[in-house]
Amino acid sequence: MLELLTGTGLALAAGLNAWVPLVVIGALDRFTGLVELPPAWAWLSNEWVLLILTVLLVLEFVADKIPGLDSVNDVVQTFIRPTAGGIAFGSGVDASTVAVTDPETFFTTQQWVPVAVGVVLALGMHLAKAAARPIVSAATGGLGAPVASAAEDAGSITLAFAALLAPVLVLLAVVLMAILVVMLVRRRRARRVRVGHPPTTG
Template identity: 50%
Template sequence: MELLSGLGLATSSGLNAYIPLLVLGLLDRFTPVVELGPSFAWLSNGWILGLLAVLLVIELLADKFPAVDSINDAIQTVVRPTSGGIVFGSAATSEIAGLGAGTLTVTDPEAVAGWQTWVPVVTGIVIALVVHLTKALTRPMANTATAGTAAPVLSTGEDIVSAGLSLIAVFLPLVVVLAVIGLVVVAVVVRRRMRRRRDRRLRSGSV
């Protein structure tokens, strides 16, 4: 369950760095659903939640405009994988939805440097980075193919998927694999369609 929750949250981070962090932090602070381990309890701090909310608003706005979204994606190349590492690590060291997570809870300082902590973090970084790169490479193609009109549509869809996947990872981790597979299929279909539209647009422009 920890791995499934971590997979869903890290994938979500690849689309939007701040949504899964806010989901975990808010659920830990205001509900009994999530009990973050000591290494990640700072996520539910009020100041951290406020900062994440501000960064989320900036991200939501910046990602909706052509050209600006590409600059934002370049900046997020560091932020989203970092978020992925944090949420996967927190899923592996916390009690989530009473589903038995927390078997890797770190209470011994010497264990903090052990594989129990760092393997989940590195795994989350890799997952989020792969998702982020797919998103970042698809967006310029879509902007070229649609003269920029696809940016707000794709961005809104990514935000919705990120939020939905974060909640699924917490409440229905067994569904995460199906959700991720569905996301991969949609990404492949969108990339192929955008590539064809871009190629047609470039050919018509050259003529």
């Protein structure tokens, strides 16, 4: 159960920022005794892999703070974040999950299931984030986008550490995010109603 919560938290974190959970899990494995990656995922703690992931993290961090460029970044990340989510979930669930080194074995033994679950979770989170961003931008004239992006980065970092160090907290995070999504959907519907039926005067 805890392994599933760990995988879920890491995948959701990847849906907000593809590189945060991968950097966190790799760094904790390499520099601390808090995380021990399964052998097949040990490449995440390689110093060169960590360096590349950190550079990509910085690039996304900057790109997502610039109005206009953040929308382009979201389009590109539609493919990257789910992939990162699959890797994060797969590396987080348990030591029996393996990387895709033998495609035939990978699919016939259902070892692809954790990776697929991670892809779906990260994609869902990414789509929710991408849908919320235009609402924030429209409400603030674009000025709120950097703030929203910073909040998403903070959420990704918090989720990643919670997933690895206190997996039970992932349940609370999932509930809170579900509430936020519902609130955003209701607000969007209310706005459409106002636009479709503007108030009359006089």
